[in-house]
Amino acid sequence: MLAIILTSIAYASILAIGCAAITLLYTSTRVFSFAHASMVSWGFYLTYIFYKLSQLSPYLFMPFAALIVGIYGIIIYVLIIRGLIRAKASEITLMMVTLGVDFILFAFLNILIDYFYYNFKWDIKNVNIVLRDLTVATIVNTSVKAVHIIAPVTALLLLLLMHVFLTKTSIGIAMRASIENPTLSSILGINVDMVYMLAWFIGSMFAGLSGSLLTMLMQGSSTIGSDLIVMYFAGSVVGGLQSILGGLFGGLLVGLSERLLSYYLSSIFPWIYAYRFVIPLAMLVATLLLYPRGLAGLVERR
Amino acid sequence: MIEGGFFILLNVVFNVGIYLILSLSLNIETGFTNIPQFGRLTAALAGSIAAGGIIGRVAAILAGQPIGDEFIKANTHVISEVNNYLFANPLVSILLLILALITSILLGALIGLLTALPALRLKEAYLGITLLSFGEILRTFTYNYEPIIGGTLGVLTPSFLGFTGDYETITLLLFVVIMAMLCFAIAERISKSPLGRVMRAVRDSELAIQVYGRSVMRIKIYAIVIGSAMAALAGALYSIFTKTSRADVFTRYSWTFLPWAYIMLGGVGNNLGVALGVIVMSIARSMISIYKHEISSYLFNIDATWLEYILMGLVIILITMFRPQGMLPEKPVFTLPRDRIEEARKRSLKERASS
Numbered sequence: 001m002l003a004i005i006l007t008s009i010a011y012a013s014i015l016a017i018g019c020a021a022i023t024l025l026y027t028s029t030r031v032f033s034f035a036h037a038s039m040v041s042w043g044f045y046l047t048y049i050f051y052k053l054s055q056l057s058p059y060l061f062m063p064f065a066a067l068i069v070g071i072y073g074i075i076i077y078v079l080i081i082r083g084l085i086r087a088k089a090s091e092i093t094l095m096m097v098t099l100g101v102d103f104i105l106f107a108f109l110n111i112l113i114d115y116f117y118y119n120f121k122w123d124i125k126n127v128n129i130v131l132r133d134l135t136v137a138t139i140v141n142t143s144v145k146a147v148h149i150i151a152p153v154t155a156l157l158l159l160l161l162m163h164v165f166l167t168k169t170s171i172g173i174a175m176r177a178s179i180e181n182p183t184l185s186s187i188l189g190i191n192v193d194m195v196y197m198l199a200w201f202i203g204s205m206f207a208g209l210s211g212s213l214l215t216m217l218m219q220g221s222s223t224i225g226s227d228l229i230v231m232y233f234a235g236s237v238v239g240g241l242q243s244i245l246g247g248l249f250g251g252l253l254v255g256l257s258e259r260l261l262s263y264y265l266s267s268i269f270p271w272i273y274a275y276r277f278v279i280p281l282a283m284l285v286a287t288l289l290l291y292p293r294g295l296a297g298l299v300e301r302r
Numbered sequence: 303m304i305e306g307g308f309f310i311l312l313n314v315v316f317n318v319g320i321y322l323i324l325s326l327s328l329n330i331e332t333g334f335t336n337i338p339q340f341g342r343l344t345a346a347l348a349g350s351i352a353a354g355g356i357i358g359r360v361a362a363i364l365a366g367q368p369i370g371d372e373f374i375k376a377n378t379h380v381i382s383e384v385n386n387y388l389f390a391n392p393l394v395s396i397l398l399l400i401l402a403l404i405t406s407i408l409l410g411a412l413i414g415l416l417t418a419l420p421a422l423r424l425k426e427a428y429l430g431i432t433l434l435s436f437g438e439i440l441r442t443f444t445y446n447y448e449p450i451i452g453g454t455l456g457v458l459t460p461s462f463l464g465f466t467g468d469y470e471t472i473t474l475l476l477f478v479v480i481m482a483m484l485c486f487a488i489a490e491r492i493s494k495s496p497l498g499r500v501m502r503a504v505r506d507s508e509l510a511i512q513v514y515g516r517s518v519m520r521i522k523i524y525a526i527v528i529g530s531a532m533a534a535l536a537g538a539l540y541s542i543f544t545k546t547s548r549a550d551v552f553t554r555y556s557w558t559f560l561p562w563a564y565i566m567l568g569g570v571g572n573n574l575g576v577a578l579g580v581i582v583m584s585i586a587r588s589m590i591s592i593y594k595h596e597i598s599s600y601l602f603n604i605d606a607t608w609l610e611y612i613l614m615g616l617v618i619i620l621i622t623m624f625r626p627q628g629m630l631p632e633k634p635v636f637t638l639p640r641d642r643i644e645e646a647r648k649r650s651l652k653e654r655a656s657s
Contacts, residue, residue: 032427091426092338100618107611274446281435
């Protein structure tokens, strides 16, 4: 029982980090990024590959994996998104172009996997290192794994960091201003382009971090991102797509309800467990139809 | 009987046929009316359910086979009995085939209507995500709920043209091609009709069309219903041709994102462009999968599957960045050919002269 609660909280926190990423990209550049899927997969695999090469704790490499994916974000922004935003492309065009980016990132990830297969004889089409996680403590016959602590703490830390960054630092305030009104901010001398680039860097980094934390929680293949992308979308829409904090809470809510709610319901109706993926989707649709402003709308200061 | 180069040709023609119908249906919704239909697979899956789940059972009743639990559990046996029955009754087979297509169109239209009514209150990215979610919900549900089309295992679809014997594949293919041409004619007709012009007006300026007293909502619903019906036809034809109906075939990649890439390449809003895009990309994809060993031996042993993804990604990105109008840009449509207009003018002049 406790094990399920712990896993659910860790899963929900990881989801929340990814939802914050989607929300950040949407609020800043109006891009609802399909490329998020492959970024998560890249974070997942980079962490694994570093771990496998060095045999050290995977946690050490998570920041590096996140950083590399963050750099992808900068490259994507500079090469593709910037031009399209200047050309005033519609939201749908931007969405479609990130789909193209997603295909390319996905292809290169698989090429990397094949490379390790042919040259190192690693069969890493399916990755499972969940059991390698450290056991921190044992409470009532339930072993508390490191990821059960680290994932929620990371999410909380990011929440605090983002809050401080957006309200206390001048770059953060510049970012909020550019999101609110790009024209006015550029008149005031804020380099909106740099701010957007930073947003893409941070957003992609969060996506990569979300993926790299997943290595310790579930097994997966290169499609782990695209399998979970609908959950990430659901979390960010439930969060309201307006503030990063909303995205974090939305992801938390969706993750918890997918795991815990389906667990509780399945003790009453055993057949329901197979349909647990429908819960987040139903939440997404319900949010959009009933209260499109989402969780962020509830606490909006106006 | 079928092998080598001939098989490749069949494969290309089949893909062109199915994807032409699918892309034209997407073009009606996205190209004409600007609805971001990221849930193309919803209607296609509905079509497959109509063919395999509904008409499969109707055929089973006619053949005196069970349609309940056993239809799923002993599906191979049931369908082989059904096929024997259909083989002996060509007329019934043809009627069932037509019935399957009609059912799929109706079910597709219904699913389209059901998704349109709640979703159309939203716009842009939100609308796209909602439509995508509807597709995922239907797919997850069908994949897990066995009584519809057998869940994870799927069901076999009866061979409706089994009585043609050795020529079955060719006949089915011909049928797919005829259906694709018919859909092209319908899409062209819609494009030139008053409805098509109103759809384009909705796309270009919702405000203007409201000023002229048209309901934007109603036009969008028409677009989704027509598009979904057409996509369901594609799904049904796919199931009938491949003789299986299963939910996990209807992936986001094949049934939503590929048609999107095709219409973007060909020219959003232009049926002829869409057809061109489908033909070019289907041939390119088939070539990659046929010559995958040759290609990968030149390119550092990279698996050709990933090359296909890279090609698709590059097509989407480069088209969006450098030629957003596609290979064949949309042109203003004339409601009637020029000579017909001239003819009508002359006729009316003559009538006036005679009176």
